[in-house]
Amino acid sequence: MKVAVIGAGGYAGVELMRLLSGREDIEIVYMATSQKSEGKLKEAKFAFLALQPKESLEIVPELLAAGKIIIDLSGAFRLHRVEDYLKYYDRLEHTRPDLLAEAVYGLPEINRRFIKNARLIAVPGCWTTLGILALLPLAKNRLLDPSQPIAMGGLFRIHRRQQKCAKAGIQRAL
Numbered sequence: 001m002k003v004a005v006i007g008a009g010g011y012a013g014v015e016l017m018r019l020l021s022g023r024e025d026i027e028i029v030y031m032a033t034s035q036k037s038e039g040k041l042k043e044a045k046f047a048f049l050a051l052q053p054k055e056s057l058e059i060v061p062e063l064l065a066a067g068k069i070i071i072d073l074s075g076a077f078r079l080h081r082v083e084d085y086l087k088y089y090d091r092l093e094h095t096r097p098d099l100l101a102e103a104v105y106g107l108p109e110i111n112r113r114f115i116k117n118a119r120l121i122a123v124p125g126c127w128t129t130l131g132i133l134a135l136l137p138l139a140k141n142r143l144l145d146p147s148q149p150i151a152m153g154g155l156f157r158i159h160r161r162q163q164k165c166a167k168a169g170i171q172r173a174l
Contacts, residue, residue: 002029004041004068006059007050009033012073016050042066049073057095060120064099070120077103077122109133 003020007013008031020026030039041047047068049056056076063070075089077100085094094100104118105111107129115121124132138144 002044003046004030004044005048006032013050073123
């Protein structure tokens with residue numbers, strides 16, 4: 001499988017390059033950082049984006065028009081309502097609401113059948129994934145009240161915004 005990694009210089013991009021490089025079934029044919037790019041983007045079928053949300057919003061339409069399947073690690077396409085970006089993503093003004101309905105929430109445990117045929121996959125964040133996977137069995141068995149706040153704790157401090165995103169993801173999954 002031929003892939004591109006755009007945003008290969010940041011923490012997520014470097015880790016993504018490491019993971020992809022270790023697979024025999026994947027060939028990285030294009031990579032780009034903020035300072036350089038190598039390879040041929042046109043050869044890639046899949047484009048992994050490890051960018052800030054505003055940057056993903058700018059590049060996703062071009063990549064879709066070029067026929068690429070996009071796996072976006074930013075938060076740019078995780079939610080379906082424009083107003084939710086203003087609340088949960090530091091007042092991000094979403095400039096591509098036309099693509100929100102097409103984006104598939106990329107958590108295989110709840111959306112495997114939709115991911116298979118998607119052109120735009122929005123990878124969930126780590127805290128949201130933790131919250132959804134931990135609470136999903138309770139939600140499936142109707143042991144949670146969606147109108148009640150969900151509190152999570154542990155060794156790490158969870159920000160209020162991330163708690164809200166986890167709750168939104170669980171409600172979306174049901």
